[in-house]
Amino acid sequence: MFEIGMTHSRIPRLARLIVLTSLFVGLSVGSLSQAEERPPNFIFLLSDDVAQGDLGCYGQQLIQTPNLDRMAAEGTRYLQAYCGTSVCAPSRSSFVTGLHCGHCPVRGNYEVPPEGQFPLPAETVTIAEVLKPAGYATACMGKWGMGFLDTTGDPLKQGFDHFFGYNCQREAHSYFPKYLYRDAQKITLPGNDGKRVGATYAQDLIQQDVLKWVRQQADNPFFLFYAATLPHGRHEIDDLGIYADKPWSLAQKSYAAQITRLDHDLGELIDLLKEMQIDEHTLIIISGDNGSSFAPNSEMGSLFDQANNGLRGYKRGLYEGALRQAAIARWPGHVPAGRVAEEPWAFWDLLPTAAELAGVEVPEACNTDGKSLVEFLTGGKAPEREYFYWELHESKPIQAARFGDWKAIRNGINASVELYDLSQDGGETTDLAPKHPEQVARALQIFQEAHAEDVNWPLSGKTKERVQSEKAAWAATRSRL
Template sequence: MSANKWLFRLLFSCIPLLMLGPVKAAPPNIIFVLSDDVAQGDLGCYGQKLIATPNLDRMAEQGTRYLSAYCGTTVCAPSRSSLITGLHSGHCPIRGNFEVPPEGQLPLPAEATTIAEVLKSAGYQTACVGKWGMGFFDTTGDPLKQGFDHFFGYNCQREAHSYFPRYLYNDHEKILLAGNDGKSIGKTYSQELIQEDAINWIRKHRSQPFFLFYALTLPHGRHEINDLGQYVNKPWSNSQKAYAAQVTRMDSDMGELMSTLKELGIAENTLVLFSGDNGSSFSTKSKMGSLFNQASNGLRGFKRGLYEGALRQAAIAWWPGTVPAGRVSDQPWAFWDILPTAAELAGFELKENERTDGKSLVAFLKGGEAPQRDYFYWELHEQKPIQACRFGKWKAVKNGPNAKVELYDLKSDPGESTDLSAKHPEKVQQAVQIMKQAHTPDKNWPLTEIPDFRKRSSKAAWKATRDRLKKASD
């Protein structure tokens, strides 16, 4: 065949494609890896010297590392709920840890819109692997009722304190790990099964858009590990050795996950976001914090507070060819931005009743600027209810219903060492208005005191809570 005839046939064969217009790219897979309690200072890429995290360090080199990524709030259930619903903790239905019998936390309500429901509507396969903590299976908070096609791991946060558990769940099925009775201490290290399920699920759904919420329990206490590895002979306490080994185990599992994506040929079409669910778990004065020296990475505060050391967490984005490699950004974003980000990536337009408090980070992830907003807001209902907000360079903290509003200049004082409230009363008043505006009243989460039904003083109180929730759902 002559060169002219070959060229003519090639051009002729392309006419139908040209008439159809450009081919729409497939939406990316999305994996959000949520580590339970890892802090910025635990990772080498944030300055840690004693704990080895080569895979996460490489992830940061090949992607973007964030210095001002904010969690939903600073304990497990409300932080996860903010991530899942796209609502900050002034609007989110879960604003504190609140256990209900027989196991689990206060459930997400049926009317909640979740990131899994949004992506499922956009044609994604969805899974949650690891720890759920947002409602037991016979409640509205069941993960399989909140948009997930598959669940594997711990439903209950308290059960997740053990890394050698009595049982895990595969969807609704309880998998006994400690013999037939399921009561004695297990011999199986849970992360082995959780990692295996996550990798197998990715392999199974490699050819279709998928969303995996990989909610690791590592390195949350208890600090248990099946192999101390390189730390076995360190001159540290057993808890310190175990904690370091937990972080390194998490790192090796992240390495396997990214290697799997490359092996399957889908890395370039998969956004992986890695994050902690709150800032540091340890005071820098504690044995753990003082040894590793980077517990809060120079920031004030830790878990269950609302200072920056509690709110900022380790966060890395990795998407080869799309997320800029080697970028380090101090521009702020928060958990409630993830749902609208996922919706934009999936090409899904959120309806009026699916509005969130967040803003899409797609342009930011790709190398642009972070979205502008009026403020960030947090509240937490553990002991006394506390509030905080960030607006521009200013950060305000109110440590209780009757506490004064503290004010800090994060640009010059990221460690929140100098309270400027007396010098800037107009900024204090602005913060008070933000706190008032951002809080939607909720009978479960009043800003005045802890309601009686949330006081976990007796089995009778638990039963009353359970009955109240059942009646409300009937």
């Protein structure tokens, strides 16, 4: 059905795990005190589709997010944090692999029948595998979307000790699903028929599993990838709460309630860390997997004004509005409180960041495109780099690069390069390509060198096999929902 065509990381899995284990080098990183007995816990809460414009700390006035606002006040809020790319599977794959989407084995939402997505290859080195030699317990709860349970992309084959939630992101469109997965076991939800009446709200079970697992880690350093489905997919909620009487559509009320539910569950998690007295020993980063999700004139976009940051574009594009997402870091005593940072960073930076905090070297097999953010997170400067790069393989492959304050976009392999000066034009309104051919030439050079050829992700467009696979996958899903 598909080929594993990446040239990265072709070390046999057993040998690679031996290499990973041998790379544990202790805990004496600059950001950690000599007196600390273990490296910090790391929680990455990835909200599916939450945008800067959805949160009070970024200016939202209609949706209440008191815990996220408090997290921003107690930590650092980022204005130019970039996702891996602007749809689900490749964005989270960029995070777990530390690769931008010119190198990442997943570069689009490639649906596979009867359930699941294009799998991470067996030779992939994930953030979970990097952390395990340092003694970390690892878990993913929420939505996986990087390979079904009988494939090489199974989370339990990619360094995670525990998984609970939706394996398949198509199934995650329903918040009242017929089943979820606990590790490799399908958990049927009695009474759930894909509808709201009398059904179990999936987020209830996911949150319960998160809290239960964290409680079990009192004596272990842990890495939690909390891949929350809120507020993506169908805008379904079991309780409209404070929005029930708003003069809005049901979808708008539900969306606002989903955001506030996400905020509530984050608050519960932070409260648990405090109860366990590990709050000051835990770095939490929350973000969305893309920027704005809705067009400005859409039902959601017009009411909630996701584009209130003045940025152009939204999900499935590569303009700044699609790539910059809500991002907040909190680690009491380490991450500065009340800081608002404008320096850019990207998802692929989080793997080397976690490695430095854990006191392990990033294995050469990772071939990571990222830079450690430890100095930046703790109040210093962001790492210098030559460029950021994105590509996305949806209806047609598109590419973008940021080098300095220049941003280049090519909306198709045969399209002209657009060029913007982000220092003067963050909204990408004025194409400067005709006036700066030397910068266009630099962009084309980046597009060429940053894109590794892969048989599954040709810049010419979707393969026939992928088109057939996706049609069959969605047909199978519709029959189950």
